């Protein structure tokens with residue numbers, strides 16, 4: 478069957494802010510379509526996306542199976558050399574043996590116990606951030622609270638000294654611009670420079686830790702060994718950077734979009750307030766998952782088709798790229814009861830927000846804990862919390878978030 482073609486302008490600010498109606502129509506009328514502008518086959522249904530994420534015939538790269546020549550890929554673009562020195566060592570973009578080797582080494586040091594040990598620090602940091610704005614009676618939730626909290630937490634966890642922290646956000650911001658569909662030469666230059674500077678900084682810190690080990694993840698990544706396997710120098714540097722970037726980008730956006738959705742659904746806002754007041758941890762947990770379903774901070778991921786295949790009636794050819802709209806799967810009426818409603822007590826919630834399968838988010842427990850603590854402290858400390866103006870979306874769909882969410886209290 479020939480696939481219908483359709484072009485979705487995902488970078489249109491209106492689509493970024495409110496993609497739901499368009500995605501709903503697509504789910505109904507053409508749940509799988511070819512977009513010739515982006516040169517991808519897009520999938521919008523929860524069932525299709527879930528199957529594809531568990532299917533070994535797709536991957537985040539093809540280079541574990543084929544040489545560039547075999548699949549007709551041009552040599553790597555020399556313009557992106559700086560960025561590639563980092564990105565080529567990021568295990569999220571690997572498949573097969575390299576991916577599982579690095580992922581299992583990281584899992585060995587980034588443990589649930591380590592995450593849980595952050596709870597007290599998370600609470601005290603959130604209190605401090607609120608202390609800093611409380612007397613003003615208002616602030617920008619994004620820049621004053623949502624952004625600094627995960628940055629502080631992940632920088633602490635890795636062991637980045639205070640004097641280097643101000644560069645983390647700008648470096649990370651420049652690097653992740655390369656994940657958007659479409660970028661400028663200026664953005665390429667910034668991403669190259671940020672990658673090289675960041676890789677050098679982690680190299681210096683790792684050398685210090687070799688001489689003087691500390692209780693932090695950089696030390697762990699330098700030392701970790703499993704079944705005779707270790708990380709190479711570049712893998713260690715890139716893994717540390719990736720944890721720093723992945724460890725805050727989506728969490729900032731998840732908490733800001735989450736609070737925005739509570740403002741837009743006042744009955745649920747009241748339920749959240751009451752849950753915090755009664756210290757109802759079970760409800761706070763389902764609420765955080767529901768906010769992350771309802772407004773998905775990382776709405777679309779891609780995969781390569783590794784061999785000719787058929788999936789739920791759709792034929793895909795080796796070398797094609799598929800785009801998986803997790804944000805659409807999260808609103809699929811075939812899978813969710815009343816998907817367009819925010820229901821904080823939702824129990825059956827197989828959200829795609831953290832992915833599925835071999836690349837399932839390693840930081841999901843940390844992200845969930847951060848949001849649970851943040852919302853608990855926020856509602857406890859600011860009983861008169863309310864919206865103080867319109868939310869402003871940042872540019873870019875692939876990393877979807879807010880620059881402004883004015884609040885008063």
Ligand code: HEM
Nearest residue numbers: 569723724727728731778830831832836838839840843844
């Ligand atoms: C709300 C916050 C977060 C969201 C929405 C999120 C989402 C995701 C998603 C969707 C993936 C899979 C990508 C794919 O399917 O191709 C992923 C992978 C990953 N995430 Fe997260 N993430 C969040 C927070 C974090 C945090 C806090 C960390 C670490 C400190 C983290 C570390 C990772 C890592 C290491 C991977 C790669 C796993 C692999 O390839 O094996 N994430 N994340």
